[in-house]
Amino acid sequence: MSQTPDQQNYPDDEIDLRELFSILWRGKWLILLTTIIFGAAGILYALQKPNVYQASALLAPSQSEGGSPIGGQLSGLASLAGVNLGGGDANKTIIAKEVLQSRAFLTDFIHRYELEASLIAAEGWSQSAEEWSYDREVYNPENAEWLADDEGQSQKPTDWDLVKTFREQLNVSENKDNGMITVSIKSLSPQAAKDWVSWLVRDINEHMREQDVEEAEASVAYLEAKLRETNIAGMQQVFYQLIEQETRTIMLANAQQEYVFRTVDPAVAPQEKSEPKRALIAVLAIMLGGMLGVFIVFVRALVQNSKNDKQIPKVTQTS
Template sequence: MNQTPEHQHYPDDEIDLRELFATLWRGKWIIIATTFVFAVAGVAYALYKPNIYQASALLAPTEDDSGGLSRMAGQLGGLASLAGVNLGGGSANKTVIAREILQSRAFLTDFIHRHNLKVPLMATEGWDIEQEEWVYDREIYNPDTDEWAMEDGESLEPTDWDMVKKFREDHLSVSENQENGMVTVSVKSLSPVAAKNWTDWLVRDINEHMRKRDIEEAEASIDYLEEKLNETNISGMQQVFYQLIESETRTVMLANAQKEYVFQTVDPAVVPQEKSEPKRALICIVATMLGGMLGVFIVFVIAFIRSGKQEK
């Protein structure tokens, strides 16, 4: 005799869609009110946020002549070591070094002070497009007296640490295209003019910094090699020193002749005509969605609490 299998139902464990929708309908005003409040708050926040502009420069690494010197040092290293001279085995890629220096604390501190960016960086709250001037936060800085405000007996004037941290986190972006080696330097600012100027200054200053650095190193190497040259009478070693001095002299000449020493500008920065931030429409949409989800959650919590009380 065949027995039909019994299907057990567990109504307590199943979701009643009609009851679910009924619960949402009963709490519709809570959902609507919560969504409305979040939507208004999102609009207010989006309108409160000032426009931020971004300027970018596309850079190509210039050809590095240090490879020739490294190969020469390797070829002549054995002979030079006989005279107690260490020529080294090569150096790190100049572009990589320049990119890291560009984001270093020492370089950015010097950059901020050299271009007097303390006030624009730390004491402004907007940019007047019509007057083309900064809007200062007078609770922090008084432009009329050039004085920083006091709080609890301490000056609000920022330290170098504060300025570099803000510049790194809120303004500067350096990225490299791994496929072609191109480097993009981007700067964000409340002022479209400042964004463009700061980008140009960064590119110019890193080129100048690397030029001076290589010239100083090459001149120091020339002095050292000339000193060693005068200490030896071995013709073979003298030939080595002459070739190395010639190579270092060429480095100095090329550094002085090249305006764009490490990075060549492929696409220069321009004054941005459109803001990059904030995404006001996205902020409003996200705020409205969060309000709706929170309203639904509140309705379910209230329904759960009421059902618990009824069971008791």
């Protein structure tokens, strides 16, 4: 009499730490090799990255939240005359903050100070010579000429590319607790980072001043025209008050050097780099190499075990 009982093998769900350590020990050279390779690659990458410097300026709003000082009883006629009374409208600080990051303002800013080459073609900054080093395959600094690529197309950047690159280096943040605004610029040159921040603050103040003066002058011209058309004494008094307020706006705008943003802490040329963090890059590369090596060792052990299981023949017991 013979029996062939079905032998059931129940998998062991418990993790055998001794077996895991044994697998890691057998693959120690592979783990060490991947760690060294990734660590060396990370160090080389970190050393090849140029230093990036960040300059910042701390600003305070110069304008009050109340808007125009014209009385509420004049709001109806003022709105007809094109005079902005504030109230529910966004205050000048918010508008100036958005204009500072707008495409039109940044495009004009980049072209005004001729920043195209330093934004797109610069590869680094020489501290000793205090000059830019450019990618000679893209830009020729001697002739100030943008070169053609392999397909014969000029590599001169478009306004879209210029603004996109500049926005990547620009950061405008606001402290919600005290309303202070920080404008920061990152650049390969510490002096350029400082200059760009200073120019931005000066230009946004000048831009907002010119805009308000133009609007106020247009309102005055409109009100004076309406004043000549009416003979009603009460209306004439209202128009005189509106003209007075708009004239005051023009005078105050021209008198204030820092019209929208008042500089609390001006930008200075940084002496320490903000990027790259080479030590962190090297540590992350080493950790990535070690984890990849461990992963490869475990996968290789899993594949070998599966192959060994397929090669074991089934055992038939006879009694």
